[in-house]
Amino acid sequence: MLLIVAVAGREATRELNVFEIMELRSVLGFLMLYPLVHRNGGLATMKTSRPLQHIGRNLVHYAGQLGWFFALTLIPLGQVVAIEFTMPIWTAILAATFLGERMTVSKISAIVLGIVGVIVIVRPATGAINPGQLIALAAAVGFGISIAMMKSLTRTETTLAIVFWMAVIQGATGFLPSIYFWTWPSAYTWGWIVVIALCGTFSHFCMARAMLYADATVVVPMDFLRVPLTAAAGWLIYGERLDMLTVLGATLILTGNLLNLKAAEPVPARAGT
Secondary structure (H helix, E strand, O other): OHHHHHHHHHHHOOOOOHHHHHHHHHHHHHHHHHHHHHHOOOHHHHOOOOHHHHHHHHHHHHHHHHHHHHHHOOOOHHHHHHHHOOHHHHHHHHHHHHOOOOOOHHHHHHHHHHHHHHHHHHOOOOOOOOHHHHHHHHHHHHHHHHHHHHHHHOOOOOHHHHHHHHHHHHHHHOHHHHHHOOOOOOHHHHHHHHHHHHHHHHHHHHHHHHHOOOOHHHHHHHHHHHHHHHHHHHHHHHOOOOOHHHHHHHHHHHHHHHHHHHHOOOOOOOOOO
16 A cells, blocks of 8 residues: 555655645545544544554654655655665664564564665665655654554554544644645546545554554564565656666565564454454
8 A cells, every 4th residue: 555655645746745745645534534433433432541642653653754755756766665664673673662572583684684675775875865865764763653652552542543543633733834835736636645545544554453463573574565566666657777686675675574474473463443
Protein backbone atom coordinates (compact mmCIF):
# COMPACT_ATOMS: atom_id res chain seq x y z
CA MET A 1 0.00 0.00 0.00
CA LEU A 2 2.76 2.46 0.91
CA LEU A 3 4.41 1.87 -2.47
CA ILE A 4 1.17 3.05 -4.10
CA VAL A 5 1.13 6.06 -1.75
CA ALA A 6 4.62 7.01 -2.95
CA VAL A 7 3.56 7.02 -6.61
CA ALA A 8 0.27 8.78 -5.84
CA GLY A 9 2.12 11.37 -3.73
CA ARG A 10 4.55 12.11 -6.55
CA GLU A 11 1.62 12.71 -8.91
CA ALA A 12 -0.43 14.79 -6.45
CA THR A 13 2.46 17.11 -5.58
CA ARG A 14 2.65 18.17 -9.23
CA GLU A 15 -0.50 20.22 -8.60
CA LEU A 16 -1.14 20.58 -4.85
CA ASN A 17 0.76 21.86 -1.84
CA VAL A 18 1.88 19.17 0.61
CA PHE A 19 -0.22 20.63 3.45
CA GLU A 20 -3.34 20.30 1.32
CA ILE A 21 -2.52 16.72 0.37
CA MET A 22 -2.03 15.83 4.04
CA GLU A 23 -5.33 17.47 5.05
CA LEU A 24 -7.34 15.78 2.33
CA ARG A 25 -5.75 12.48 3.29
CA SER A 26 -6.85 12.92 6.91
CA VAL A 27 -10.40 14.02 6.11
CA LEU A 28 -11.04 11.35 3.49
CA GLY A 29 -9.30 8.76 5.67
CA PHE A 30 -11.67 9.59 8.53
CA LEU A 31 -14.69 9.15 6.24
CA MET A 32 -13.34 5.81 4.98
CA LEU A 33 -12.66 4.64 8.52
CA TYR A 34 -16.01 5.68 10.01
CA PRO A 35 -17.99 2.59 8.82
CA LEU A 36 -15.57 0.44 10.85
CA VAL A 37 -15.96 2.76 13.83
CA HIS A 38 -19.76 2.56 13.56
CA ARG A 39 -19.70 -1.22 13.25
CA ASN A 40 -17.55 -1.49 16.37
CA GLY A 41 -19.80 0.57 18.63
CA GLY A 42 -19.51 4.13 17.35
CA LEU A 43 -17.55 7.14 18.56
CA ALA A 44 -18.13 6.27 22.22
CA THR A 45 -15.79 3.28 21.85
CA MET A 46 -12.99 5.54 20.61
CA LYS A 47 -12.50 7.08 24.07
CA THR A 48 -8.92 6.88 25.25
CA SER A 49 -7.11 7.10 28.55
CA ARG A 50 -3.90 8.18 26.81
CA PRO A 51 -4.72 11.38 24.87
CA LEU A 52 -1.28 12.92 25.34
CA GLN A 53 0.43 9.84 23.87
CA HIS A 54 -1.89 9.95 20.85
CA ILE A 55 -1.23 13.66 20.35
CA GLY A 56 2.55 13.28 20.71
CA ARG A 57 2.71 10.30 18.38
CA ASN A 58 0.61 11.98 15.70
CA LEU A 59 2.43 15.31 15.81
CA VAL A 60 5.73 13.47 15.28
CA HIS A 61 4.23 11.33 12.52
CA TYR A 62 2.63 14.36 10.84
CA ALA A 63 5.99 16.14 10.71
CA GLY A 64 7.66 13.02 9.32
CA GLN A 65 4.95 12.51 6.70
CA LEU A 66 5.13 16.16 5.69
CA GLY A 67 8.89 15.86 5.17
CA TRP A 68 8.40 12.61 3.23
CA PHE A 69 5.98 14.24 0.77
CA PHE A 70 8.30 17.24 0.38
CA ALA A 71 11.21 14.90 -0.35
CA LEU A 72 9.17 13.29 -3.16
CA THR A 73 9.36 16.62 -5.00
CA LEU A 74 13.15 16.93 -4.61
CA ILE A 75 14.79 13.53 -5.16
CA PRO A 76 14.01 10.29 -7.07
CA LEU A 77 11.20 8.09 -5.77
CA GLY A 78 13.41 5.10 -5.00
CA GLN A 79 15.87 7.28 -3.11
CA VAL A 80 13.16 8.73 -0.86
CA VAL A 81 11.98 5.30 0.20
CA ALA A 82 15.52 3.95 0.51
CA ILE A 83 16.55 6.75 2.88
CA GLU A 84 13.29 6.23 4.77
CA PHE A 85 14.57 2.80 5.73
CA THR A 86 17.12 4.18 8.13
CA MET A 87 13.92 4.19 10.23
CA PRO A 88 14.48 0.70 11.74
CA ILE A 89 17.65 1.98 13.44
CA TRP A 90 15.64 4.50 15.44
CA THR A 91 12.72 2.12 15.96
CA ALA A 92 14.95 -0.66 17.25
CA ILE A 93 16.83 1.63 19.63
CA LEU A 94 13.63 3.15 21.02
CA ALA A 95 11.79 -0.17 21.24
CA ALA A 96 14.68 -1.79 23.12
CA THR A 97 15.22 1.23 25.39
CA PHE A 98 11.65 2.17 26.29
CA LEU A 99 9.49 -0.87 25.45
CA GLY A 100 11.77 -3.62 26.71
CA GLU A 101 11.95 -5.49 23.40
CA ARG A 102 14.79 -7.99 23.19
CA MET A 103 17.44 -7.38 20.52
CA THR A 104 18.39 -10.78 19.12
CA VAL A 105 21.15 -11.61 16.65
CA SER A 106 18.55 -12.16 13.91
CA LYS A 107 16.94 -8.77 14.49
CA ILE A 108 20.29 -6.99 14.50
CA SER A 109 21.32 -8.87 11.35
CA ALA A 110 18.11 -7.90 9.56
CA ILE A 111 18.62 -4.24 10.41
CA VAL A 112 22.31 -4.24 9.48
CA LEU A 113 21.77 -6.01 6.16
CA GLY A 114 18.81 -3.78 5.40
CA ILE A 115 20.73 -0.59 6.06
CA VAL A 116 23.73 -1.81 4.03
CA GLY A 117 21.32 -2.59 1.20
CA VAL A 118 19.85 0.90 1.42
CA ILE A 119 23.32 2.46 1.30
CA VAL A 120 24.16 0.38 -1.77
CA ILE A 121 20.98 1.58 -3.49
CA VAL A 122 21.34 5.25 -2.52
CA ARG A 123 25.14 5.49 -3.02
CA PRO A 124 25.50 8.92 -1.33
CA ALA A 125 27.44 11.39 -3.47
CA THR A 126 30.72 12.75 -2.15
CA GLY A 127 29.81 16.29 -3.22
CA ALA A 128 27.12 18.64 -1.91
CA ILE A 129 24.31 16.95 0.00
CA ASN A 130 20.92 17.24 -1.63
CA PRO A 131 18.44 18.96 0.76
CA GLY A 132 15.87 16.36 -0.25
CA GLN A 133 18.08 13.64 1.22
CA LEU A 134 18.33 15.49 4.54
CA ILE A 135 14.56 16.03 4.62
CA ALA A 136 13.98 12.33 3.89
CA LEU A 137 16.41 11.36 6.66
CA ALA A 138 14.66 13.64 9.17
CA ALA A 139 11.35 12.08 8.13
CA ALA A 140 12.81 8.62 8.77
CA VAL A 141 13.76 9.62 12.31
CA GLY A 142 10.21 10.87 12.86
CA PHE A 143 8.75 7.62 11.53
CA GLY A 144 10.98 5.60 13.84
CA ILE A 145 9.78 7.55 16.89
CA SER A 146 6.16 7.27 15.69
CA ILE A 147 6.33 3.49 15.29
CA ALA A 148 7.86 2.98 18.73
CA MET A 149 5.07 5.12 20.22
CA MET A 150 2.48 3.17 18.22
CA LYS A 151 3.83 -0.07 19.66
CA SER A 152 3.41 1.35 23.16
CA LEU A 153 -0.18 2.39 22.38
CA THR A 154 -1.12 -1.11 21.18
CA ARG A 155 -0.69 -2.33 24.76
CA THR A 156 -3.82 -0.46 25.86
CA GLU A 157 -5.53 0.86 22.71
CA THR A 158 -7.33 -0.94 19.90
CA THR A 159 -5.97 -0.79 16.37
CA LEU A 160 -9.07 1.08 15.25
CA ALA A 161 -8.70 3.72 17.97
CA ILE A 162 -5.05 4.33 17.05
CA VAL A 163 -5.89 4.98 13.40
CA PHE A 164 -9.04 6.95 14.31
CA TRP A 165 -7.06 9.38 16.47
CA MET A 166 -4.41 9.63 13.77
CA ALA A 167 -7.02 10.95 11.32
CA VAL A 168 -8.58 13.31 13.87
CA ILE A 169 -5.36 14.78 15.31
CA GLN A 170 -3.53 15.13 12.01
CA GLY A 171 -6.61 16.63 10.39
CA ALA A 172 -6.79 19.26 13.14
CA THR A 173 -3.04 19.91 12.94
CA GLY A 174 -3.02 20.67 9.23
CA PHE A 175 -6.35 22.47 8.90
CA LEU A 176 -5.12 26.09 8.93
CA PRO A 177 -2.03 25.56 6.72
CA SER A 178 -4.13 23.66 4.18
CA ILE A 179 -6.68 26.50 4.03
CA TYR A 180 -3.86 29.00 3.42
CA PHE A 181 -2.40 26.98 0.53
CA TRP A 182 -5.72 25.67 -0.82
CA THR A 183 -6.29 25.25 -4.54
CA TRP A 184 -9.13 23.11 -5.87
CA PRO A 185 -7.76 19.80 -7.24
CA SER A 186 -8.44 18.73 -10.80
CA ALA A 187 -10.41 15.53 -11.42
CA TYR A 188 -7.13 13.75 -12.23
CA THR A 189 -5.53 14.79 -8.95
CA TRP A 190 -8.68 13.95 -6.95
CA GLY A 191 -8.16 10.37 -8.07
CA TRP A 192 -4.64 10.31 -6.64
CA ILE A 193 -5.82 11.97 -3.41
CA VAL A 194 -8.41 9.22 -2.90
CA VAL A 195 -5.68 6.62 -3.46
CA ILE A 196 -3.42 8.34 -0.90
CA ALA A 197 -6.24 8.48 1.66
CA LEU A 198 -7.29 4.86 1.16
CA CYS A 199 -3.83 3.29 1.10
CA GLY A 200 -2.33 5.65 3.67
CA THR A 201 -5.11 5.11 6.22
CA PHE A 202 -5.39 1.34 5.93
CA SER A 203 -1.64 0.75 5.70
CA HIS A 204 -1.46 2.29 9.18
CA PHE A 205 -4.33 0.04 10.28
CA CYS A 206 -2.35 -2.98 9.05
CA MET A 207 0.85 -1.74 10.71
CA ALA A 208 -0.87 -1.17 14.05
CA ARG A 209 -2.53 -4.59 13.77
CA ALA A 210 0.82 -6.23 13.05
CA MET A 211 2.22 -4.67 16.22
CA LEU A 212 -0.28 -6.76 18.21
CA TYR A 213 1.36 -9.95 17.01
CA ALA A 214 5.08 -9.15 16.74
CA ASP A 215 7.79 -6.89 18.10
CA ALA A 216 8.42 -3.62 16.31
CA THR A 217 11.90 -4.88 15.47
CA VAL A 218 10.30 -7.80 13.57
CA VAL A 219 7.54 -5.86 11.82
CA VAL A 220 9.63 -2.93 10.58
CA PRO A 221 12.45 -4.88 8.85
CA MET A 222 9.78 -6.84 6.92
CA ASP A 223 8.77 -3.55 5.30
CA PHE A 224 12.27 -3.31 3.78
CA LEU A 225 10.85 -5.13 0.74
CA ARG A 226 9.24 -1.82 -0.25
CA VAL A 227 12.69 -0.46 -1.18
CA PRO A 228 13.37 -2.70 -4.21
CA LEU A 229 9.70 -2.55 -5.20
CA THR A 230 9.78 1.25 -5.20
CA ALA A 231 13.06 1.30 -7.11
CA ALA A 232 11.38 -0.87 -9.74
CA ALA A 233 8.34 1.44 -9.84
CA GLY A 234 10.61 4.49 -10.25
CA TRP A 235 12.32 2.81 -13.19
CA LEU A 236 9.13 1.65 -14.91
CA ILE A 237 7.04 4.81 -14.36
CA TYR A 238 9.55 7.67 -14.20
CA GLY A 239 12.59 6.27 -15.99
CA GLU A 240 14.74 6.37 -12.82
CA ARG A 241 17.64 4.03 -13.27
CA LEU A 242 17.67 0.47 -11.98
CA ASP A 243 21.18 -1.03 -12.14
CA MET A 244 23.13 -3.96 -10.71
CA LEU A 245 23.94 -2.10 -7.48
CA THR A 246 20.23 -1.57 -6.90
CA VAL A 247 19.66 -5.28 -7.45
CA LEU A 248 22.50 -6.05 -4.99
CA GLY A 249 20.98 -3.74 -2.39
CA ALA A 250 17.59 -5.38 -2.83
CA THR A 251 19.19 -8.81 -2.37
CA LEU A 252 20.81 -7.76 0.90
CA ILE A 253 17.49 -6.39 2.15
CA LEU A 254 15.64 -9.59 1.24
CA THR A 255 18.32 -11.73 2.92
CA GLY A 256 17.98 -9.77 6.15
CA ASN A 257 14.21 -10.19 6.09
CA LEU A 258 14.41 -13.92 5.55
CA LEU A 259 16.89 -14.36 8.41
CA ASN A 260 14.70 -12.34 10.73
CA LEU A 261 11.47 -14.14 9.82
CA LYS A 262 13.06 -17.57 10.11
CA ALA A 263 14.34 -16.87 13.62
CA ALA A 264 11.30 -14.93 14.90
CA GLU A 265 9.31 -16.65 17.63
CA PRO A 266 5.51 -16.35 17.48
CA VAL A 267 4.05 -13.79 19.90
CA PRO A 268 0.62 -14.65 21.42
CA ALA A 269 -2.11 -12.48 19.95
CA ARG A 270 -3.61 -9.82 22.19
CA ALA A 271 -7.19 -8.76 22.23
CA GLY A 272 -8.31 -5.67 20.36
CA THR A 273 -9.76 -4.56 17.06
